[in-house]
Amino acid sequence: MLSILSGLLGIASSSLPNILGFFQQKADQKHELEMMKQQKERDLAMAQAGFASQEKIAAIELEGTMAETYTREREALYEHDKTLVEGAGPFIRNLNAAVRPVIAFTFVFELVAINFIGLWWAIHTGVDFIVALREVFGSDEMAILSSIIGFYFGSRQWEKHNESK
Numbered sequence: 001m002l003s004i005l006s007g008l009l010g011i012a013s014s015s016l017p018n019i020l021g022f023f024q025q026k027a028d029q030k031h032e033l034e035m036m037k038q039q040k041e042r043d044l045a046m047a048q049a050g051f052a053s054q055e056k057i058a059a060i061e062l063e064g065t066m067a068e069t070y071t072r073e074r075e076a077l078y079e080h081d082k083t084l085v086e087g088a089g090p091f092i093r094n095l096n097a098a099v100r101p102v103i104a105f106t107f108v109f110e111l112v113a114i115n116f117i118g119l120w121w122a123i124h125t126g127v128d129f130i131v132a133l134r135e136v137f138g139s140d141e142m143a144i145l146s147s148i149i150g151f152y153f154g155s156r157q158w159e160k161h162n163e164s165k
Contacts, residue, residue, distance in 0.1 A: 107148050111141065 085093055115136050122132030 104148055104151070108145065111145055115141070 085096055088096070118136045119132055122136065123129055127135075
């Protein structure tokens with residue numbers, strides 16, 4: 001009899017935190033609901049007083065200031081780069097202009113060379129040509145290659161477009 005009673009008491013006491021948690025959750029939800037009502041009333045009062053539009057105007061002005069700051073920073077960087085190259089000899093100017101093409105072509109050459117070596121190795125070890133081709137020239141690798149080529153040639157077109165203005 002005592003074991004049955006202690007078992008029931010154990011079950012009841014184990015559910016006590018859940019029961020207390022239920023009441024705590026109800027109180028928390030009631031408090032949050034009251035806070036949301038007060039927030040909404042405050043927002044409506046501020047909107048009636050005209051503060052909401054001022055907040056939006058301030059956000060737009062901040063965004064414009066940030067864009068203008070970014071533009072001025074870019075212009076200052078370009079001017080600084082021009083002053084560095086102006087006093088240099090023709091070899092240094094050509095070297096400075098060749099950085100982007102050298103990096104782009106190096107990556108493309110490396111990628112193509114590694115792919116052809118991988119394809120040759122796969123075929124040499126007995127892998128079917130189509131399977132090896134799909135593995136070596138995967139879509140991820142083609143995405144990398146196309147982004148490098150697109151960046152290189154796209155930036156050249158923007159430079160030409162900006163020079164013509």
